[in-house]
Amino acid sequence: MRKWLVILLACFGAGHAHGQRLLKYVDPMIGTGGHGHTYPGATVPFGMVQLSPDNGTQGWDWCSGYNYADSTITGFSHTHLSGTGCGDWVDISVMPHTGMIPDTMKDFRVKFNHDSETARPGYYGVKLGNGIKVLLTATERCGFHTYVYPKGSKPVVFFNLAYMMNYDSPTETHIFKVDDYTIAGYRYSKGWANVQRVYFAARLNRPIDQLHIYKVGRFKDRNVQNAQLVFKDLEGQSLMMKVALSSVNSDKAMQALGEIWDWDFQRVVNEAEWKWQNEMNKVKVRTDNEKLKQIFYTALYHTCMAPVLYSDKDGYYKNAKGQTTKLKKGQRYTVFSLWDTFRGLNPLFTLLQPERNPDFINSMLAFYDENGLLPVWDLSTWETGCMSGYHAVPVVADAVLKNTPDVDAEHAYKAMRASAFQNVRGTQDYIKYGYLPQDKQGYSVTVTLEYAYDDWCIAQVAKKLGKFDDYNLFMKRSQAYKLLFDKQTGFIRGKNSDGSWVEPFDPYLTSTKGTSMYEEGNAWQYTFFVPHDVRGLAEQFGTYNKFLTKLDSLFTVSSSVKGESAPPDVSGLIGQYAHGNEPSHHIAYMYTYLGQAWKTQKMVRMIMDSMYHAQPDGYAGNEDCGQMSAWAIWSMMGMYPANPASGEYIFGSPMFDEVVIDLPYQRQFGIFTVNNGPDNPYIQSVRLNGRPYTKTYIDHVTLMKGGALEFVMGPQPNKSWGANPQDWPSSVNN
Numbered sequence: 001m002r003k004w005l006v007i008l009l010a011c012f013g014a015g016h017a018h019g020q021r022l023l024k025y026v027d028p029m030i031g032t033g034g035h036g037h038t039y040p041g042a043t044v045p046f047g048m049v050q051l052s053p054d055n056g057t058q059g060w061d062w063c064s065g066y067n068y069a070d071s072t073i074t075g076f077s078h079t080h081l082s083g084t085g086c087g088d089w090v091d092i093s094v095m096p097h098t099g100m101i102p103d104t105m106k107d108f109r110v111k112f113n114h115d116s117e118t119a120r121p122g123y124y125g126v127k128l129g130n131g132i133k134v135l136l137t138a139t140e141r142c143g144f145h146t147y148v149y150p151k152g153s154k155p156v157v158f159f160n161l162a163y164m165m166n167y168d169s170p171t172e173t174h175i176f177k178v179d180d181y182t183i184a185g186y187r188y189s190k191g192w193a194n195v196q197r198v199y200f201a202a203r204l205n206r207p208i209d210q211l212h213i214y215k216v217g218r219f220k221d222r223n224v225q226n227a228q229l230v231f232k233d234l235e236g237q238s239l240m241m242k243v244a245l246s247s248v249n250s251d252k253a254m255q256a257l258g259e260i261w262d263w264d265f266q267r268v269v270n271e272a273e274w275k276w277q278n279e280m281n282k283v284k285v286r287t288d289n290e291k292l293k294q295i296f297y298t299a300l301y302h303t304c305m306a307p308v309l310y311s312d313k314d315g316y317y318k319n320a321k322g323q324t325t326k327l328k329k330g331q332r333y334t335v336f337s338l339w340d341t342f343r344g345l346n347p348l349f350t351l352l353q354p355e356r357n358p359d360f361i362n363s364m365l366a367f368y369d370e371n372g373l374l375p376v377w378d379l380s381t382w383e384t385g386c387m388s389g390y391h392a393v394p395v396v397a398d399a400v401l402k403n404t405p406d407v408d409a410e411h412a413y414k415a416m417r418a419s420a421f422q423n424v425r426g427t428q429d430y431i432k433y434g435y436l437p438q439d440k441q442g443y444s445v446t447v448t449l450e451y452a453y454d455d456w457c458i459a460q461v462a463k464k465l466g467k468f469d470d471y472n473l474f475m476k477r478s479q480a481y482k483l484l485f486d487k488q489t490g491f492i493r494g495k496n497s498d499g500s501w502v503e504p505f506d507p508y509l510t511s512t513k514g515t516s517m518y519e520e521g522n523a524w525q526y527t528f529f530v531p532h533d534v535r536g537l538a539e540q541f542g543t544y545n546k547f548l549t550k551l552d553s554l555f556t557v558s559s560s561v562k563g564e565s566a567p568p569d570v571s572g573l574i575g576q577y578a579h580g581n582e583p584s585h586h587i588a589y590m591y592t593y594l595g596q597a598w599k600t601q602k603m604v605r606m607i608m609d610s611m612y613h614a615q616p617d618g619y620a621g622n623e624d625c626g627q628m629s630a631w632a633i634w635s636m637m638g639m640y641p642a643n644p645a646s647g648e649y650i651f652g653s654p655m656f657d658e659v660v661i662d663l664p665y666q667r668q669f670g671i672f673t674v675n676n677g678p679d680n681p682y683i684q685s686v687r688l689n690g691r692p693y694t695k696t697y698i699d700h701v702t703l704m705k706g707g708a709l710e711f712v713m714g715p716q717p718n719k720s721w722g723a724n725p726q727d728w729p730s731s732v733n734n
Helices: 002-019 250-259 265-280 290-302 345-352 357-371 392-401 409-420 427-433 444-464 468-477 480-484 534-540 544-554 587-594 597-611 624-637 700-704
Strands: 052-054 075-077 093-097 117-120 123-127 133-138 142-148 156-160 169-179 182-190 196-204 210-215 225-230 239-246 283-286 316-318 324-326 377-379 648-651 658-663 667-674 682-688 697-699 707-714
Touching: 052 123, 093 142, 093 239, 123 265, 133 265, 142 250, 142 265, 169 210, 169 225, 182 225, 182 250, 196 250, 239 250, 265 290, 283 290, 283 624, 290 624, 345 357, 345 392, 345 624, 345 658, 357 377, 357 392, 357 409, 392 409, 392 444, 409 444, 409 468, 427 444, 444 468, 444 480, 480 534, 534 544, 534 587, 544 587, 587 597, 587 648, 597 624, 597 648, 597 682, 648 700, 667 700, 697 700
Parallel strands: 667 707
Antiparallel strands: 052 075, 075 093, 093 156, 117 123, 123 133, 133 142, 142 239, 156 225, 169 182, 182 196, 196 239, 210 225, 283 658, 316 324, 648 697, 658 667, 682 707
């Protein structure tokens, strides 16, 4: 034991010095190409401001406003979504130019090329085709612009509050002059978030010579204003501007300008980098493979892009109902992509964000207090209702089960129970029939499976709180998947309210239409979504071996996805395993629940090698607010929370020589890999704190104590390791 702690501390000491150089491995351009939907601009961890370029192009691959394949920039707006499958925000768009922009021009764009572009944590820079050099950085609530204009040009700054993309559309905007250096205003809009209010204040280091505020003609039914700020010849000097945001009012945005108290751009860049460095230092890895470090630390960077601050420094915020309020303690956050992040990102927060995580949880509980239900997909405190399930439940449940401080367990339980008895989203029919019938509501299989898992999570909290009647009720509901298992086809499929199977049935078929039984997937992917009862699911097949054969076939059958409106989200296919979409993320780890841990190791390594690359299109699908990256972080370290609320991290195939995770109370947990390498994906043996360890997982309590875990790897599977049922992860059916 002492030997391993000495090694761990030595590794930590060396890693701390090494950690000062970790930012060089973060490439914000990774994920901006293909279907990754990330943005490259300047932000700080979980900051309210995301100051990033917009191409001006509409479409699915521009959900973040930017795609690496594009070659124009229409402006630099202050709010962006990272990796989502829907587009919104891009609020308070600003564009420098060398002359006035015609009022009638809808989409003003300027060419650029990637050779003149630089992106790193907390900083973005580009030289535009009009000769203007743009440098951007940010604090939590304030963006900082520096513009260097060509000599002899007429400096203009265009505030385009009418700029919109995809679902977003302004409903009212207003701009007013505060003094010769300052303007302020607001932008109200509707879209994916049907009510959104962003207040801003902008201050410049040069006096405004002319201020043109005008109503945008194409919005005849709305009061939508834009503004152009004209300056005298700068004589080669930079024009600098701070733009602060608030959800409450413009006065609060004016106060937020104080986050940047001077005009020292480089100082603000350095502070942003320092904040990012603190995040990177939480996990130190050692490997000679530079590309692996680039993939890992860029993924770690992406896990800090959402949720984002919504409240002012004093904690106050204005919610979608127009109520100005604050949490009892801490800050309010928004952008909860819970259908995605409950799987891997939120469990990662319990390790790496112990200070912020209580605020994340209490933000969800505040949403419940304000709206009567926990959020499904909270955007600007508006319920978008996007995706299925009530997946705030596993996140809140996990927080209670792990004794997260400052979270009221009884309040949390009341909120979870409210979701389970809501009278919307098919819940009442799910309760009435024991499953959601397809003739009552579409996506019925997905909804049934996800409600069943969420109900299992509620049951665990009920048990912890001594509510045993509720425990029994929700454990029964967690078995709903069995009612939709068809022994003849070997798939979980849709039923009607009379108990008949929905016909015709094709396990390869998926659709975005409400008539589909599966949301963003098909029978192949969703048959395996029973993370709480893997062995119970296996028994539906008759024997464990029959289930394992079915699981094998998932990775080897045709990758054809049928359906006229098949969603593009079903991507990153290996057979019918779809890593580019979240419902598949736990599946490779299911082998371990049935004694074939070596197959988990094989498949996880294959997925990691084929689905993550250090290039703009390096992600297999939407990054989805950090979930795609969280899967990589967990899996590269050598484990994954396959059942996110179980408190168990299932072993996979570690890819680093050493990993040191900083934990609360100045503890560290080290993961050491002997015989590490691309040709050695298989675990031969494991030791914990120097002693033989036979379990195929490590539990949260043990990990949080700190210590050292050693994997001995090899080129051939050790099929006896993990074969003993007493070493398997937990399942309802044990």
